Amino acid sequence: xxxxxxxxxxxxxxxxxxxxxxxxxxxxSIAILIALPWLLPSQAxxxxxxxxxxxxxxxxxxxxxxxxxxxxxxxxxxxxAYVTGIAIGRYGMPWFAAVASAVVVSTILAAVIxxxxxxxxxxxxxxxxxxxxxxxxxxxLQASSFTGGENGLRGFTVDRISLFGLQINFLDPLxxxxxxxxxxxxxxxxxxxxxxxxxxxxxxxxxxxEQRARxxxxxxxxxxxxxxxxxxxxxxxxxxxxxxxxxxxxxxxLHYQTSGMIVMMVLLGGxxxxxxxxxxxxxxxxxxxxxxxWTPHWQIFVGAIFILFVLFLxxxxxxxxxxxxxxxxxxx
Amino acid sequence: MQKAGSxxxxxxxxxxxxxxxxxxxxxxxxxPRLGRAADDTVRIGFPTPLTGPFAAEARDQVKCAELAVKLxxxxxxxxxxxxxxxxxxxxxxxxxxxxxxxxxIEKDKVHAVVxxxxxxxxxxxxxxxxxxxxxxxxxxxxxxxxxxxxxxxxTFHEALNPHMTTAAVAQHTFKKGMKVAHLVADYAYGHEMxxxxxxxxxxxxxxxxGEILHPFGAADYSTFMPRLMSMRPDVLxxxxxxxxxxxxxxxxxxxxxxxxxxxxxxxxxxxQRLAVGADVFEGVVGGANYYWGLETQxxxxxxxxxxxxxxxxxxxxxxxxxxxxxGVASLLQAMQAAGGTDTDKVVDALEKLQYDLTKGPxxxxxxxxxxxxxxxxxxxxxxxxxxxxNDLFAILxxxxxxxxxxxxxxxxxxxx
Numbered sequence: 001x002x003x004x005x006x007x008x009x010x011x012x013x014x015x016x017x018x019x020x021x022x023x024x025x026x027x028x029s030i031a032i033l034i035a036l037p038w039l040l041p042s043q044a045x046x047x048x049x050x051x052x053x054x055x056x057x058x059x060x061x062x063x064x065x066x067x068x069x070x071x072x073x074x075x076x077x078x079x080x081a082y083v084t085g086i087a088i089g090r091y092g093m094p095w096f097a098a099v100a101s102a103v104v105v106s107t108i109l110a111a112v113i114x115x116x117x118x119x120x121x122x123x124x125x126x127x128x129x130x131x132x133x134x135x136x137x138x139x140x141l142q143a144s145s146f147t148g149g150e151n152g153l154r155g156f157t158v159d160r161i162s163l164f165g166l167q168i169n170f171l172d173p174l175x176x177x178x179x180x181x182x183x184x185x186x187x188x189x190x191x192x193x194x195x196x197x198x199x200x201x202x203x204x205x206x207x208x209x210e211q212r213a214r215x216x217x218x219x220x221x222x223x224x225x226x227x228x229x230x231x232x233x234x235x236x237x238x239x240x241x242x243x244x245x246x247x248x249x250x251x252x253x254l255h256y257q258t259s260g261m262i263v264m265m266v267l268l269g270g271x272x273x274x275x276x277x278x279x280x281x282x283x284x285x286x287x288x289x290x291x292x293x294w295t296p297h298w299q300i301f302v303g304a305i306f307i308l309f310v311l312f313l314x315x316x317x318x319x320x321x322x323x324x325x326x327x328x329x330x331x332x
Numbered sequence: 333m334q335k336a337g338s339x340x341x342x343x344x345x346x347x348x349x350x351x352x353x354x355x356x357x358x359x360x361x362x363x364p365r366l367g368r369a370a371d372d373t374v375r376i377g378f379p380t381p382l383t384g385p386f387a388a389e390a391r392d393q394v395k396c397a398e399l400a401v402k403l404x405x406x407x408x409x410x411x412x413x414x415x416x417x418x419x420x421x422x423x424x425x426x427x428x429x430x431x432x433x434x435x436x437i438e439k440d441k442v443h444a445v446v447x448x449x450x451x452x453x454x455x456x457x458x459x460x461x462x463x464x465x466x467x468x469x470x471x472x473x474x475x476x477x478x479x480x481x482x483x484x485x486x487t488f489h490e491a492l493n494p495h496m497t498t499a500a501v502a503q504h505t506f507k508k509g510m511k512v513a514h515l516v517a518d519y520a521y522g523h524e525m526x527x528x529x530x531x532x533x534x535x536x537x538x539x540x541x542g543e544i545l546h547p548f549g550a551a552d553y554s555t556f557m558p559r560l561m562s563m564r565p566d567v568l569x570x571x572x573x574x575x576x577x578x579x580x581x582x583x584x585x586x587x588x589x590x591x592x593x594x595x596x597x598x599x600x601x602x603x604q605r606l607a608v609g610a611d612v613f614e615g616v617v618g619g620a621n622y623y624w625g626l627e628t629q630x631x632x633x634x635x636x637x638x639x640x641x642x643x644x645x646x647x648x649x650x651x652x653x654x655x656x657x658x659g660v661a662s663l664l665q666a667m668q669a670a671g672g673t674d675t676d677k678v679v680d681a682l683e684k685l686q687y688d689l690t691k692g693p694x695x696x697x698x699x700x701x702x703x704x705x706x707x708x709x710x711x712x713x714x715x716x717x718x719x720x721x722n723d724l725f726a727i728l729x730x731x732x733x734x735x736x737x738x739x740x741x742x743x744x745x746x747x748x
Contacts, residue, residue, distance in 0.1 A: 044434035150520040157463045250426030296382040
């Protein structure tokens with residue numbers, strides 16, 4: 001074996017495996033996430049990358065892999081966060097039970113929104129999801145005795161958790177990061193499992209050619225609804241993580257701007273790539289975090305950088321990286 | 333597989349180069365964290381909405397907070413320790429504010445947090461600080477933060493609250509049997525102001541003839557004005573903030589509302605009056621925590637104005653700016669009294685503190701840590717009556733601070 005092929009093999013294992021190999025991509029993604037708090041300027045930022053990474057990953061299943069451009073993903077993100085907070089603060093549920101019930105409730109919400117929206121296509125689908133998500137926003141605004149309305153949901157701080165008899169101080173940023181990372185790891189495994197299943201091939205077939213998928217005998221409507229629910233449940237898990245992290249749920253989480261930010265993150269990182277959502281979330285949040293420390297005009301810079309990406313790197317950061325390295329071509 | 337037509341790219345990145353590059357990148361990003369060596373500087377976190385609709389008020393707050401820090405540092409700091417103000421943009425977003433506050437506490441190791449402008453943001457900051465036992469002095473108007481549910485021993489509220497301002501304004505404008513109509517921004521701030529006005533109305537014996545809610549950030553008020561005029565009130569209360577206030581008053585004037593009724597606002601904003609002009613605001617009455625013209629009546633105001641002018645090239649401090657000053661300066665006074673930054677000692681010192689920074693004596697009430705302070709009632713001057721460009725308002729009343737102005741401790745749910 002020549003030195004060059006050795007080197008190529010090494011690089012391949014670093015860049016390629018993340019997108020090429022079923023189980024390894026999960027492990028490699030987790031390895032990167034374990035190192036994350038040591039690479040970013042602050043742990044609060046690292047936790048945010050983790051949270052938005054999971055939310056965007058859920059969205060990527062819908063947008064990147066199935067090709068459905070939804071503008072309403074904030075509804076599930078917010079629903080997960082609100083139900084977690086209400087379950088802990090109002091009903092005194094243990095935090096893991098709160099997370100479980102939040103994911104279940106959000107999946108039901110996704111089923112309702114999905115039944116209505118997946119009947120439409122293209123721009124109509126985008127508009128229907130946007131409208132229904134805004135409906136959820138106004139429900140949260142008006143039901144202020146449950147949600148805190150404009151002031152946001154408060155009063156459910158989780159400061160201590162016990163795992164197998166072990167008391168963990170959840171206010172410590174590193175402890176919090178690694179506890180929440182377990183959720184992210186579970187979501188990564190779940191997403192990988194979906195993509196490796198026959199169903200994963202079906203949704204990509206729907207993206208590539210809906211007519212042909214239908215002609216092949218796949219139930220396109222039911223597949224779309226199912227992927228909508230799966231996507232909603234993963235994004236809702238991100239919402240649960242946010243509620244545990246911030247110990248508040250801001251009303252803005254349900255706003256359409258949050259949906260827009262999720263779309264931006266997936267485009268920045270690279271739609272259709274397994275680890276792209278985390279890269280996109282990290283890039284967006286780091287840009288925002290670092291630039292807004294320098295100047296109050298940070299939006300100009302973030303906007304300009306985003307435009308440059310859309311013009312010159314339409315596959316996003318991770319997508320382009322995988323594309324440029326010839327040996328690390330993503331799965332097609 | 334190569335795509336047809338694309339050049340075969342030769343792989344040039346060796347593992348060593350990749351590793352070196354990666355670690356250099358990681359170092360660069362991690363630098364700010366490593367750079368924070370252990371020192372004895374007193375650090376105050378200051379989250380404020382530098383971007384968004386309240387940016388003008390936020391900038392004034394920062395200027396005044398920096399002045400408070402500078403004055404203490406010029407006199408040798410807190411027991412020889414230098415004071416540093418860490419300003420962060422909360423983007424008027426509660427989630428962003430909570431993240432920034434976590435960063436300030438976990439990474440920057442601040443000793444206390446002062447700031448916030450909107451109700452939701454201050455409650456978010458408070459939730460983060462109280463769980464971690466960090467002192468927070470809020471300078472945003474809110475009734476909610478006084479209530480037992482959101483209170484903690486670390487929570488202090490330097491700003492006026494809606495209950496105080498509306499009561500003062502109503503007392504000087506409402507009369508028994510008057511008819512009052514309300515135009516209210518449909519969010520927490522507007523709702524709290526409306527509640528305050530209605531309570532004052534009931535006490536005085538004025539009658540409500542109707543209320544209209546408008547969305548936060550509305551640009552067009554033309555549909556509301558004919559409806560408000562058809563209610564034939566004697567007084568119109570416009571309870572909103574920032575640009576909403578300027579836009580609503582401007583359009584009310586265009587509709588000839590002022591010929592029919594008096595316009596009253598809970599808080600008359602310096603910057604909005606400057607943005608719109610004297611003719612539009614002429615005769616509008618509203619409350620305020622501070623107005624620079626107080627310097628003829630109060631030595632503290634004259635001193636504060638003087639220090640601000642010296643530091644800012646002759647400019648005058650605004651109402652919201654004064655909050656930034658008194659919030660930070662009262663905390664620093666308490667730290668000086670406590671002889672350092674030990675949280676329990678500073679909380680104790682804040683509870684005992686009698687301070688007079690901008691407008692007369694103030695202190696924090698024991699049960700809810702609300703600052704007991706005077707409330708000004710101002711009337712916007714007409715152009716011909718203005719002595720100079722900064723001579724915006726006439727002071728109608730200066731109600732001295734008293735605990736009677738506040739809701740009682742038991743009403744707020746505190747153990748008495």
